[in-house]
Amino acid sequence: MIDRYPPVTEEELHAYVDGELAADRRDAVEAWLASHPEDAARVAQWRAQADAIRARFGMLASEPVPARLNLDKLARGARSWRAIAAAAVVVAFLAGGAVGWMAHGASAAAPSRFDTFTAQALDAHGVYVVEVRHPVEVTGSEWPHLIQWLSRRLDYELKIPDLESIGLKLVGGRLLPGPFGPAALCMYEGHSGERFTIYYARTDSPQTAMRYRSADRFAAVYWVERGLAYVVSGPTDRERLLGVSQAAYDQIDKSAAQPR
Amino acid sequence: MGGFQQAIEAAIPALRRYARALTRNGELADDLVQDTLVRALRSEHLFHGGDIRSWLYTILTNLNRNRLRALARRPVLQAIDDNDAPELAGPEAGARDIERALASLVEDQRSALLLVVLEGLTYREVAEVQGVPIGTVMSRLARARMQIKAYLDGERPPLRRVK
Numbered sequence: 409m410i411d412r413y414p415p416v417t418e419e420e421l422h423a424y425v426d427g428e429l430a431a432d433r434r435d436a437v438e439a440w441l442a443s444h445p446e447d448a449a450r451v452a453q454w455r456a457q458a459d460a461i462r463a464r465f466g467m468l469a470s471e472p473v474p475a476r477l478n479l480d481k482l483a484r485g486a487r488s489w490r491a492i493a494a495a496a497v498v499v500a501f502l503a504g505g506a507v508g509w510m511a512h513g514a515s516a517a518a519p520s521r522f523d524t525f526t527a528q529a530l531d532a533h534g535v536y537v538v539e540v541r542h543p544v545e546v547t548g549s550e551w552p553h554l555i556q557w558l559s560r561r562l563d564y565e566l567k568i569p570d571l572e573s574i575g576l577k578l579v580g581g582r583l584l585p586g587p588f589g590p591a592a593l594c595m596y597e598g599h600s601g602e603r604f605t606i607y608y609a610r611t612d613s614p615q616t617a618m619r620y621r622s623a624d625r626f627a628a629v630y631w632v633e634r635g636l637a638y639v640v641s642g643p644t645d646r647e648r649l650l651g652v653s654q655a656a657y658d659q660i661d662k663s664a665a666q667p668r
Numbered sequence: 669m670g671g672f673q674q675a676i677e678a679a680i681p682a683l684r685r686y687a688r689a690l691t692r693n694g695e696l697a698d699d700l701v702q703d704t705l706v707r708a709l710r711s712e713h714l715f716h717g718g719d720i721r722s723w724l725y726t727i728l729t730n731l732n733r734n735r736l737r738a739l740a741r742r743p744v745l746q747a748i749d750d751n752d753a754p755e756l757a758g759p760e761a762g763a764r765d766i767e768r769a770l771a772s773l774v775e776d777q778r779s780a781l782l783l784v785v786l787e788g789l790t791y792r793e794v795a796e797v798q799g800v801p802i803g804t805v806m807s808r809l810a811r812a813r814m815q816i817k818a819y820l821d822g823e824r825p826p827l828r829r830v831k
Contacts, residue, residue, distance in 0.1 A: 458785035460766040465689040469681040479677045
């Protein structure tokens with residue numbers, strides 16, 4: 409038997425499924441499918457795939473849009489980050505930070521605060537932790553003076569946590585030129601000489617979840633609480649860094665650091 | 669709010685859906701949508717009419733492509749609590765299967781398929797979004813569908829059995 413129509417191509421089968429087929433070929437394709445069960449089965453599979461995709465993701469479009477995608481707010485240039493409830497210290501490390509990286513490149517989009525602060529904190533960490541004689545400007549033995557001085561320069565009542573309970577002694581701190589004003593760096597040292605730093609800088613984002621980044625030699629955990637960005641940097645031992653960050657967070661949260 | 673902003677706002681739910689299916693990560697998806705919106709608001713002067721939805725899909729698709737390129741190049745940003753969902757059974761498992769099957773596609777194929785079947789774009793619109801000829805869109809679709817079928821049939825390409 410000879411088909412009444414020219415043979416149907418695979419492209420036409422896809423176009424048929426997607427509603428893209430020229431109207432004058434529809435009859436031809438349907439006749440083809442009626443006499444070619446293998447192709448009919450493929451068309452049915454493609455439709456089932458599309459149904460499964462729509463069933464899985466379709467309802468997302470009817471979800472309420474989260475506040476951080478509020479267009480008015482975005483239009484005002486306010487980048488509103490998804491806040492975490494301070495009470496439930498859920499250490500949610502967001503893969504979302506990766507998006508910031510992209511903006512870091514040659515693109516026109518401004519790099520995110522996460523990128524800016526974390527990059528600066530990691531740089532400062534790398535420069536100062538190797539210092540033997542002058543790792544800090546004010547030593548930890550002058551703790552009250554250190555807090556007073558850095559708080560004045562950042563115009564923010566800083567909390568410099570006591571991490572002795574997890575084996576870290578405060579070496580001291582220093583002032584840094586930050587991307588948007590002065591920043592502070594406090595250094596801690598463990599029993600075997602490993603060093604951690606906490607970087608502080610004022611920021612306009614109110615609050616963020618914790619984010620993690622690992623670089624070549626060091627890793628960092630970043631979060632924002634009450635308008636202050638914190639970056640805890642240290643060796644690339646993720647669990648340890650997480651522990652240190654959590655301990656620092658708990659103390660800072662407890663003492664409720666406040667803008668002046 | 670001007671007509672431009674209103675048109676963008678109306679597209680947000682669909683953008684979230686597309687971004688979520690593209691990245692399979694809700695948080696990342698909303699980051700992507702947020703960056704898309706910021707970019708679009710900033711680039712109003714670059715928008716010379718036409719379908720605003722297609723324009724937004726184009727921005728989002730490009731941002732995601734850049735993100736993947738950057739990830740390949742940059743130090744890895746790891747999620748500490750990898751929220752890998754546990755194995756599921758029943759209808760949930762089917763949903764999980766299609767997600768995994770989508771995850772097995774290369775980016776351009778996944779994007780082409782989602783824009784057509786989920787977002788309802790025409791081949792021509794997808795060609796514009798992806799910046800390629802229509803023929804390329806069609807071959808991406810065909811390969812995507814073949815790959816999904818292979819995945820659901822239990823093969824786990826791109827691993828090939830070698831004798």
